[in-house]
Amino acid sequence: xxxxxxxxxxxxxxxxxxxxxxxxxxxxxxxxxxxxxxxxxxxxxxxxxxxxxxxxxxxxxxxxxxxxxxxxxxxxxxxxxxxxxxxxxxxxxxxxxxxxxxxxxxxxxxxxxxxxxxxxxxxxxxxxxxxxxxxxxxxxxxxxxxxxxxxxxxxxxxxxxxxxxxxxxxxxxxxxxxxxxxxxxxxxxxxxxxxxxxxxxxxxxxxxxxxxxxxxxxxxxxxxxxxxxxxxxxxxxxxxxxxxxxxxxxxxxxxxxxxxxxxxxxxxxxxxxxxxxxxxxxxxxxxxxxxxxxxxxxxxxxxxxxxxxxxxxxxxxxxxxxxxxxxxxxxxxxxxxxxxxxxxxxxxxxxxxxxxxxxxxxxxxxxxxxxxxxxxxxxxxxxxxxxxxxxxxxxxxxxxxxxxxxxxxxxxxxxxxxxxxxxx
Amino acid sequence: xxxxxxxxxxxxxxxxxxxxxxxxxxxxxxxxxxxxxxxxxxxxxxxxxxxxxxxxxxxxxxxxxxxxxxxxxxxxxxxxxxxxxxxxxxxxxxxxxxxxxxxxxxxxxxxxxxxxxxxxxxxxxxxxxxxxxxxxxxxxxxxxxxxxxxxxxxxxxxxxxxxxxxxxxxxxxxxxxxxxxxxxxxxxxxxxxxxxxxxxxxxxxxxxxxxxxxxxxxxxxxxxxxxxxxxxxxxxxxxxxxxxxxxxxxxxxxxxxxxxxxxxxxxxxxxxxxxxxxxxxxxxxxxxxxxxxxxxxxxxxxxxxxxxxxxxxxxxxxxxxxxxxxxxxxxxxxxxxxxxxxxxxxxxxxxxxxxxxxxxxxxxxxxxxxxxxxxxxxxxxxxxxxxxxxxxxxxxxxxxxxxxxxxxxxxxxxxxxxxxxxxx
Numbered sequence: 001x002x003x004x005x006x007x008x009x010x011x012x013x014x015x016x017x018x019x020x021x022x023x024x025x026x027x028x029x030x031x032x033x034x035x036x037x038x039x040x041x042x043x044x045x046x047x048x049x050x051x052x053x054x055x056x057x058x059x060x061x062x063x064x065x066x067x068x069x070x071x072x073x074x075x076x077x078x079x080x081x082x083x084x085x086x087x088x089x090x091x092x093x094x095x096x097x098x099x100x101x102x103x104x105x106x107x108x109x110x111x112x113x114x115x116x117x118x119x120x121x122x123x124x125x126x127x128x129x130x131x132x133x134x135x136x137x138x139x140x141x142x143x144x145x146x147x148x149x150x151x152x153x154x155x156x157x158x159x160x161x162x163x164x165x166x167x168x169x170x171x172x173x174x175x176x177x178x179x180x181x182x183x184x185x186x187x188x189x190x191x192x193x194x195x196x197x198x199x200x201x202x203x204x205x206x207x208x209x210x211x212x213x214x215x216x217x218x219x220x221x222x223x224x225x226x227x228x229x230x231x232x233x234x235x236x237x238x239x240x241x242x243x244x245x246x247x248x249x250x251x252x253x254x255x256x257x258x259x260x261x262x263x264x265x266x267x268x269x270x271x272x273x274x275x276x277x278x279x280x281x282x283x284x285x286x287x288x289x290x291x292x293x294x295x296x297x298x299x300x301x302x303x304x305x306x307x308x309x310x311x312x313x314x315x316x317x318x319x320x321x322x323x324x325x326x327x328x329x330x331x332x333x334x335x336x337x338x339x340x341x342x343x344x345x346x347x348x349x350x351x352x353x354x355x356x357x358x359x360x361x362x363x364x365x366x367x368x369x370x371x372x373x374x375x376x377x378x379x380x381x382x383x384x385x386x387x388x389x390x391x392x393x394x395x396x397x398x399x400x401x402x403x404x405x406x407x408x409x410x411x412x413x414x415x416x417x418x419x420x421x422x423x424x
Numbered sequence: 425x426x427x428x429x430x431x432x433x434x435x436x437x438x439x440x441x442x443x444x445x446x447x448x449x450x451x452x453x454x455x456x457x458x459x460x461x462x463x464x465x466x467x468x469x470x471x472x473x474x475x476x477x478x479x480x481x482x483x484x485x486x487x488x489x490x491x492x493x494x495x496x497x498x499x500x501x502x503x504x505x506x507x508x509x510x511x512x513x514x515x516x517x518x519x520x521x522x523x524x525x526x527x528x529x530x531x532x533x534x535x536x537x538x539x540x541x542x543x544x545x546x547x548x549x550x551x552x553x554x555x556x557x558x559x560x561x562x563x564x565x566x567x568x569x570x571x572x573x574x575x576x577x578x579x580x581x582x583x584x585x586x587x588x589x590x591x592x593x594x595x596x597x598x599x600x601x602x603x604x605x606x607x608x609x610x611x612x613x614x615x616x617x618x619x620x621x622x623x624x625x626x627x628x629x630x631x632x633x634x635x636x637x638x639x640x641x642x643x644x645x646x647x648x649x650x651x652x653x654x655x656x657x658x659x660x661x662x663x664x665x666x667x668x669x670x671x672x673x674x675x676x677x678x679x680x681x682x683x684x685x686x687x688x689x690x691x692x693x694x695x696x697x698x699x700x701x702x703x704x705x706x707x708x709x710x711x712x713x714x715x716x717x718x719x720x721x722x723x724x725x726x727x728x729x730x731x732x733x734x735x736x737x738x739x740x741x742x743x744x745x746x747x748x749x750x751x752x753x754x755x756x757x758x759x760x761x762x763x764x765x766x767x768x769x770x771x772x773x774x775x776x777x778x779x780x781x782x783x784x785x786x787x788x789x790x791x792x793x794x795x796x797x798x799x800x801x802x803x804x805x806x807x808x809x810x811x812x813x814x815x816x817x818x819x820x821x822x823x824x825x826x827x828x829x830x831x832x833x834x835x836x837x838x839x840x841x842x843x844x845x846x847x848x
Contacts, residue, residue: 272741365835379726
């Protein structure tokens with residue numbers, strides 16, 4: 001479908017970060033023109049006067065299959081929460097449940113301006129991919145692998161790894177998800193990466209989320225987490241490193257040298273009281289490719305990237321006791337251009353030739369006045385401002401209405417299913 | 425107007441914090457009944473099936489006259505931002521401008537579920553009160569007093585204090601606002617409190633926001649900030665203490681003993697990189713009355729209390745490295761019951777006899793499933809969920825439409841005016 005967006009304030013996120021009042025013409029799945037005035041016919045014409053057009057946000061770390069557990073067992077101490085609530089629920093979840101959970105997540109993501117996500121799932125990679133395709137959301141889905149957990153074996157996990165390396169289908173590609181250094185053996189970590197290289201896939205892994213993880217890794221291997229992973233060959237720009245909070249300056253410098261994709265999840269880190277704040281400022285300065293993720297709703301409890309961008313910005317100010325430590329415009333880069341770079345997808349900017357992943361915002365009272373649209377996006381926007389979402393040239397939300405899924409039916413089914421799983 | 429709310433999930437915030445599926449009958453400005461089924465006639469009947477009814481949020485520290493400066497001069501270092509941007513703009517603002525700024529703030533607050541606010545303004549107390557009355561929002565407005573600033577005198581500030589001690593009018597009452605220990609002389613602080621006692625007003629003051637303030641106070645007076653204020657007679661439960669972050673255990677114990685109203689502003693503290701995190705957990709345990717505020721949009725940049733509640737909760741987990749340090753239900757108390765107690769208003773709960781300040785939430789995808797409505801309110805809700813707002817028995821927003829002000833006109837005027845002030 002050809003789409004013409006008229007008269008928007010366009011946050012281009014191009015190499016000059018231009019902000020212009022322009023029309024945008026979308027043909028098939030790409031941006032064909034961004035110009036002051038475009039007088040061409042299109043099947044869908046959106047009057048975007050006084051609205052902001054920005055590249056869709058890219059949520060670089062989440063677990064959408066957990067969306068049915070939002071608020072479940074809330075408030076318990078971490079170990080009881082996991083053992084008594086989350087793990088028993090996860091053990092009862094099926095691939096079909098993950099499909100519903102993912103549909104719910106897709107709707108929440110669209111409504112909060114997210115157009116692409118990077119997933120690690122316990123199960124249901126195929127069903128999650130299916131939900132993303134149905135919703136029209138761009139996805140990178142990785143089945144989590146864990147041979148050090150009870151009942152799991154290296155043989156079994158390697159089989160799972162191969163079985164879930166589905167070919168790219170529509171908007172969804174599949175990666176390799178060795179969970180973390182404390183849940184994967186050295187062999188599994190090494191073989192995951194070898195497989196990923198052979199199959200041209202990305203590795204998605206949790207790294208240095210907690211102090212305990214770093215302590216245990218050092219005790220076991222004599223190395224810090226990134227150094228240990230480096231010794232196994234996993235540390236390169238084709239891997240996606242969630243959290244990466246508890247690190248040394250040497251590891252930050254390694255991340256810069258190798259242009260690592262560092263995924264900061266500020267809300268989840270605070271919610272789980274991991275203590276450390278990811279040194280985003282230093283990573284960015286070092287040359288690493290910093291991205292932002294929400295993590296799952298079990299430790300957030302939302303998939304709202306506006307919130308995660310704001311908190312990412314605030315936490316750096318807090319960490320370094322310096323209000324201007326990182327330009328707020330850089331935070332938008334993390335959530336757009338940098339996410340696109342990490343996934344190797346040509347989106348994250350509104351420019352001729354780029355994939356058409358575009359979000360329109362209507363500035364309500366909370367984005368008025370508009371002294372500075374980027375400041376308003378980072379510090380003042382919320383999902384109530386999102387009116388239209390286009391992904392790969394397809395309008396998935398128009399004037400506040402989800403076009404690709406039956407929202408009411410998905411929400412009702414998700415509510416019902418969350419009770420059913422509990423009762424199993 | 426009599427209002428009947430049918431079949432809501434009611435977060436009563438009563439003494440037992442009951443959550444019930446009930447009808448709510450409002451007559452005049454009060455809640456007349458909360459019962460399983462109410463079959464009475466009412467002029468407005470709201471079908472609230474599957475919706476949450478909660479007490480309106482109370483924003484206990486803000487500066488609504490600054491709402492026109494949202495994002496203005498964003499990203500500059502703090503001193504340049506104040507000197508080159510904010511102060512020159514404030515110097516050009518008139519009472520009439522403050523009226524528009526306040527109207528904009530009222531709309532933003534209503535849309536984010538806030539039904540009462542506590543203000544400190546540089547000017548325009550009367551106009552801000554007028555905007556609150558027009559919007560139908562409950563307000564406590566305090567003219568800021570500052571005799572240590574250039575061009576100000578104790579005589580002048582005492583005159584301002586008396587001139588702005590307007591009588592209560594409708595939903596708006598007026599307090600006394602000595603700005604802070606570093607902007608007010610000992611005499612002004614003392615006389616503010618004497619006047620407040622005589623006139624039965626509350627004092628609203630900034631305390632221990634930054635380390636520098638504490639250091640300077642100690643150097644000048646030999647006392648910590650709360651101790652210094654105590655020696656001047658300002659420390660009692662009729663005062664409202666914004667920030668209160670950089671304190672000793674002795675000051676926290678004083679706050680508990682005297683049941684002080686401690687107003688935590690988590691977003692603003694991070695945004696201005698004040699470094700310290702208010703020890704909310706310890707204040708609450710000591711017996712102090714902890715409340716939550718957004719501060720102004722100049723240092724936030726929103727008036728969204730859902731965001732401030734979530735961040736208040738997250739920051740305590742982070743500060744104490746303990747995910748269950750404060751029950752999340754307690755955070756809702758801070759933003760409802762405790763705010764009401766601080767202002768001496770009988771709202772903040774949905775119970776027979778209380779003032780009818782009620783917010784309805786429609787759980788979208790971000791509040792689905794509903795394992796736990798309070799968890800969803802604290803960690804997952806955003807302004808897109810707010811559908812209806814009733815204040816003092818008056819519907820100020822119905823099905824997403826503001827009833828008391830012309831929203832489009834206010835937003836357009838605010839945008840225009842923010843440019844006009846710059847150009848003056």
